[in-house]
Amino acid sequence: MSGGGPPRKRNFKIDVFKHRVELDPKYAERTWKVLEHAIHEIYNHNASGLSFEELYRSAYNMVLHKYGEKLYDGLESTMTWRLKEIxxxxxxxxxxxFLEELNTKWMEHNKALQMIRDILMYMDRTYVPQSRRTPVHELGLNLWRDHIIHSAMIHSRLLDTLLDLIHRERMGEMINRGLMRSITKMLMDLGAAVYQDDFETPFLEVSASFYSGESQEFIECCDCGDYLKKSERRLNEEMERVSHYLDAATEAKITSVVEKEMIANHMHRLVHMENSGLVNMLIDDKYDDLARMYNLFRRVSDGLSSIRDVMTSYLRETGKQLVTDPERLKDPVEFVQRLLNEKDKHDKIINVAFGNDKTFQNALNSSFEYFINLNTRSPEFISLYVDDKLRKGLKGAAEEDVEVILDKVMMLFRYLQEKDVFEKYYKQHLAKRLLSGKTVSDDAERSMIVKLKTECGYQFTSKLEGMFTDMKTSQDTMIDFYAKKSEELGDGPTLDVHILTTGSWPTQPCPPCNLPHEILTICDKFRSYYLGTHNGRRLTWQTNMGTADIKATFGKSQKHELNVSTYQMCVLMLFNSTDGLTYKDIEQYTEIPALDLKRCLQSLACVKGKNVLRKEPMSKDISEDDTFYFNDKFTSKLVKVKIGTVVAQKESEPEKQETRQRVEEDRKPQIEAAIVRIMKSRRVLDHNSIVAEVTKQLQARFLPNPVVIKKRIESLIEREFLERDKADRKLYRYLA
Amino acid sequence: MLGKGEAAGQAHLHKDDDGGEQPSGVVKLISAEGFEFVVDKKAAMVSNTLRNMLTSPGGFSETREGEVRFPEISTPILEKICQYFYWSLHYSSGKETSEFQIEPEITLELMMAANYLDT
Known part of the structure; x- marks a missing residue:
């Protein structure tokens, strides 16, 4: 109680107090008897007759008069006696x-203990801390532990009963969970050590041997998916068990037992299980099974990495087959589509089943990077795929769909090591698309360029963009040409010229063929017009790239409009003056390169439905002894006939070699530039470091070959950009 | 000078006239001389001893009958204690405080009772 005034009458009051309580020698004994009786009554559920105040006062007075020890010892021995009875x-x-009885008695003891503690509270408050004895409640629990739980007759029987009940529950029987909960709660109340030593540790041991046996049995007779389902169910059961009647801290321990016995110990076998392991799940898109495997395996160490490793090697293996199968190489579009499908499939698996795990995404990416580059034609094929899509594949597709497809292509592009090879092919294919007017959507084309630009920088796409600019200026030039010169031209053929900047376009110098007279006239007019407005330029005709629309009249005077290439036009125009020509004649008149001429004649004479020429002898291939005639009997349902224009197609072997060579040529200055850049800043560097640095700088575009780098260094030494160090021959010095 | 706490306490003090029926929210405290003080259980529970007495399981006679006899506490002291219960209830947890007045003559006896009641 707080407050107070000066304690003036203290001495007097103490006197009064001493008088009131006389110290009868039998006082303590008598008071204890009262309390002892009360304790027995409490255990006998007979407390209603007792007065709390009286008992409290008795205990209070005993402690106050230094009989605390007697009280405490009396309590201990009385309680011990009762517990032995119980x-x-x-x-x-x-x-x-047995368990029921144990639980009932425990409840009773608990209640009695609380009542006893309440009436002896004064002792608990003063005597116990002073003489460092165990507080009443704890004393009661300790006595229970020593005389009940640890009694020889109860100890092992309790453990066996609990373990037996849990085993029965595992085998599907219903057990009294409430009772289990009470008993385990009792063990926990008696202290963490009691719960752990007398229950938890043996429980975990028994569980381990149970699951070790069960998993052995399952793995012999179940396939991987079933096994995982069973493991998952067991795991959930154990967690549920913990939540129902075990200490929450047991959960981690028991789950780790299940994880070890059911998963970790059989991990390897599960992943590699024949006909149902990871690889089969991947092939069959078993999202549920895969997700289950992921979730279970992530619980054990090395679990995910073992999934990842198997997935990676599977991806690499199938990818390798995909890109090296000669059958697949026949159709580039199909080839790329397959890659995309494969990527989509596994993206979905990682997304749905593997929780978008970053490490799995990385594994997927590295696998793709690995196998795409196994095939040196991948850059070409990817470009062909884009070409196909931009020519016709995207016709009618919504803008978003176009974006989706282009984004996917970019993803494959990112895997490429030889990005410069892709650029080379892309340029060729783009040029053909632009010149033949075959692009479906200008927006899509530009969107693709923008994507490449963001990926590889301005340098990569500047030439591609130059091509678009050329197209635009050509259009303006043609409008201007016809506006100014239309009266001069009269009724001759219409000419449409694309003026291509050398360097931006993948043009190769090619000897112009002999154009028909009519065309030549207007070409010359255009040349003089163009050179009149643009001083100092040089125009050369790329006759291998143009197209022409010509009108032809056939036997029964049916008219057709033929859409042909420039070469084909030249050939056809020859037949205006004669009906039959030998291969040699045609070659001589037109001066078309042999390979192109054969291809062009083939498409004019050998394609069914488009054979405006007739060939003797009839065969599929063109030989130099063939003779060609104008095919009077040509018919077609269409007024406009499109004769096989040269579409971008897979390159033939020699063309491929040629492109390859050009790529190698283009790389040389890039490598040299990189070397000079590096040496300029470092001044002195050894050979290996240069190679490493150059590789690092250029790997965004291609992987330079160390041998080539060495040759470039030698060339730079020759041209006195670098010199070898005089003392250490391995070092190079930069010469300013 | 008396604090506010005492005034509040007085309002709840009655003597000897309650008879049998008691609302569950109150408890009767009886002094050595037989004076009965009816106080709210909430207030009585300021004393830990009384709290245990009123909440202990198993039904001691006090819980059953709702009254507690104190053969060793005199009426003036018990009255003072009851006042203190209300004072404590009102001020101990709050921000505002007022002094609880104790007459010097009863200090010691009051301290003894406080020890007994664990207040």
Whole structure:
């Protein structure tokens, strides 16, 4: 109680107090008897007759008069006596009643203990801390532990009963979970050590041997998916068990037992299981099974990495087959589509089943990077795929769909090591698309360029963009040409010229063929017009790239409009003056390069439905002894006939070699530039470091070959950009 | 000078006239001389001893009958204690405080009772 005034009458009051309580020698004994009786009554559920105040006062006075020890010892021995009694009654309980009895008695003891503690509270408050004895409540629990739980007759019987019940529950029986909960709660109340030593540790051991046996049995007779389902169910059961009647801290321990026995110990076998392991799940898109495997394996160490490793090697293996199968190489579009499908499939698996795990995404990416580059034609094929899509594949597709497809292509592009090879092919294919007017959507083309630009920088796409600019200026030039010169031209053929900047376009110098007279006239007019407005330029005709629309009249005077290439036009125009020509004649008149001429004649004479020429002898291939005639009997349902224009197609072997060579040529200055850049800043560097640095700088575009780098260094030394160090021949010095 | 706490306490003090029926929210405290003080259980529970007495399981006679006899506490002291219960209830947790007045003559006896009641 707080407050107060000066304690003036203190001495007087103490006197009064001493008088009131006389110290009868039998006082303590008598008071204790009262309390002892009360304790027994409490255990006998007979407390209603007792006065709390009286008992409290008795205990209070005993402690106050230094009989605390007697009180405490009396309590301890009385309680011990009661507990021995209780222990006998629990031991006597038969079979299933054992736990019930134990639980009932525990509840009773708890309640009694609380009542006793309440009436002895004064002792608990003063005597116990002063003489460092165990507080009443704890004393009661300790006595229970020592005389009940640790009694020889109860100890092992309790453990066996609990483990047996859990085993029965595992085998599918219903057990009294409430009772289990009470008993385990009791063990926890008696202290963490009691719960762990007398229950948890043996429980975990028994569980380990149970699951070790069960998993052995399952793995022999189940396929991987079933096994995982069973493991998952077991795991959930154990977690549920913990939540129902075990200590929450047991959860981590028991789950780790299940994880070890059911998963970690069989991990390897599960992943590689024949006909149902990881690879089969991947092939069959078993999202549920895969997700289950992921979730279970992530619980054990090395679990995910073992999934990842198997997935990676599977991806690499199938990818390798995909890109090296000669059958697949026949159709580039199909080839790329397959790659995309494969990527989509596994993206979805990682997304749906593997929780978008970054490490799996990385594994997927590295696998693709690995196998795409196994085939040196991948850059060409990817470009062909884009070409196909931009020519016709995207016709009618919504803008977003176009974006999706282009984004996917960019993803494949990122995997490429030889990005410069892709650029080379892309340029060729783009040029053909632009010149033949075959692009479906200008927006899509530009969107692709923008994507390449963001990926590889301005340098990569500047030439591609130059091509678009050329197209635009050509259009303006043609409008201007016709506006100014239309009266001069009269009724001759219409000419449409694309003026291509040398360097921006993948043009190769090619000897112009002999154009028909009519065309030549207007070409010359255009040349003089163009050179008149643009001083100092040089125009050369790329006759291998143009197209022409010509009108032809056939036997029964049916008219057709033929859409042909420039070469084909030249050939056809020859037949205006004669009906039959030998191969040699045609070659001589037109001066078209042999390979192109054969291809062009083939498409004019050998394609069914488009054979405006007739060939003798009839065969599929063109030989130099063939003779060609104008095919009077040509018919077609269409007024406009498109004769096989040269579409971008897979390159033939020699063309491929040629492109390859050009790529190698283009790389040389890039490598040299990189070397000079590096040496300029470093001044002195050894050979290996240069190679490493150059590789690092250029790998965004291609992987330079160390041998080539060495040659470039030698060339730079020759041209006195670098010199070898005089003392150490391995070092190079930069010469300013 | 008396604090506010005492005034509040007085309002709840009755003597000897309650008879049998008691609302569950109150408890009767009886002094050595037989004076009965009816106080709210909430207030009585300021004392830990009384709290245990009123909440202990198993039904001691006090819980059953709702009254507690104190053969060793005199009426003036018990009255003072009851006042203190209300004072404590009102001020101990709050921000505002007022002094609880104790007459010097009863200080010691009051301290003894406080020890007994664990207040």
């Amino acid at each position: 222990s006998r009654s629990i031991e006597a309980a038969q079979g299933g009643l």
